[in-house]
Amino acid sequence: MAGFVDFEITWRASVFAGAPQSSSAEKFGTQGINFQARKAASEAEWDAALAALGCETPPPG
Amino acid sequence: MAEPARPAAPIDLDVDALRAAIRKEYETVALDPGRGFHFHTGRTLAAIVGYEEGWLEGIPESSIESFAGTGNPFSLGVIAPGERVVDVGSGGGIDSLIAARMVGPEGCVVGVDMTPAMLERARRAAAESGIENVEFRKGLMEALPVEDGWADVVISNGVLNLTPDKGRALGEMHRVLRTGGRVQIGDILVEREVSEASKRNIDLWTG
Numbered sequence: 001m002a003g004f005v006d007f008e009i010t011w012r013a014s015v016f017a018g019a020p021q022s023s024s025a026e027k028f029g030t031q032g033i034n035f036q037a038r039k040a041a042s043e044a045e046w047d048a049a050l051a052a053l054g055c056e057t058p059p060p061g
Numbered sequence: 062m063a064e065p066a067r068p069a070a071p072i073d074l075d076v077d078a079l080r081a082a083i084r085k086e087y088e089t090v091a092l093d094p095g096r097g098f099h100f101h102t103g104r105t106l107a108a109i110v111g112y113e114e115g116w117l118e119g120i121p122e123s124s125i126e127s128f129a130g131t132g133n134p135f136s137l138g139v140i141a142p143g144e145r146v147v148d149v150g151s152g153g154g155i156d157s158l159i160a161a162r163m164v165g166p167e168g169c170v171v172g173v174d175m176t177p178a179m180l181e182r183a184r185r186a187a188a189e190s191g192i193e194n195v196e197f198r199k200g201l202m203e204a205l206p207v208e209d210g211w212a213d214v215v216i217s218n219g220v221l222n223l224t225p226d227k228g229r230a231l232g233e234m235h236r237v238l239r240t241g242g243r244v245q246i247g248d249i250l251v252e253r254e255v256s257e258a259s260k261r262n263i264d265l266w267t268g
Binding site: 003004009010011012013015016018019020021022023024025027028029030031032033034035036037038039040041042 | 097098099100101106109110131132133134136137138219231235238239240241242243244245246247248249250251252253255265
């Protein structure tokens with residue numbers, strides 16, 4: 001099954017600082033992010049994206 | 062609404078209890094948005110994450126004040142006229158209503174949320190604003206009430222972090238997208254390791 005390609009985190013920032021109540025955000029270094037990705041247009045594109053990864057991927061299922 | 066069978070969550074966690082805690086938290090956001098939370102809300106939050114003032118024009122204050130996202134899906138790319146959008150975890154409706162204006166009368170938006178009070182707030186806001194190309198459905202991110210391949214874009218804002226089975230939620234986003242469709246998502250990441258004990262602490266998921 002094909003998956004997502006062209007994944008990118010485009011922005012990150014501290015979005016919890018100064019909130020009215022305290023939280024665990026600072027303890028874990030929690031940041032807000034924006035990310036995008038695209039559903040692969042074909043199995044071939046997905047296979048090529050997997051092959052281009054520089055890390056191991058878990059087995060399917 | 063039939064809830065899906067409990068997912069094979071990678072974390073040893075009572076998923077039903079987690080969902081109940083999240084519903085309770087966001088019910089409070091819907092019913093009492095001004096009380097102050099451990100996260101920013103409303104126009105303050107919109108400014109922090111970079112929402113353009115023009116996007117908020119014509120959006121009912123009831124949607125804006127219950128905004129509780131963590132990012133800005135609209136900064137990731139143009140949502141074009143005629144597109145179909147699914148908003149996963151639509152809350153009080155702000156992102157769905159913004160998207161509905163962007164796609165125009167030839168497009169449409171389906172917002173999905175599991176919290177009844179938020180759905181009610183979103184539906185009232187849609188009616189108040191006269192925005193007709195948006196629909197809000199009750200559902201879970203792990204079992205979206207949307208047909209296969211329906212959407213051009215899936216947006217979500219501060220929601221994916223609330224499921225212990227992100228693989229299943231992302232799989233659902235993938236399922237409802239047409240081939241070549243895209244996700245534009247606001248969420249969170251953590252920079253420090255979270256212990257297994259912390260992962261099982263429901264209070265840390267909601268605060």
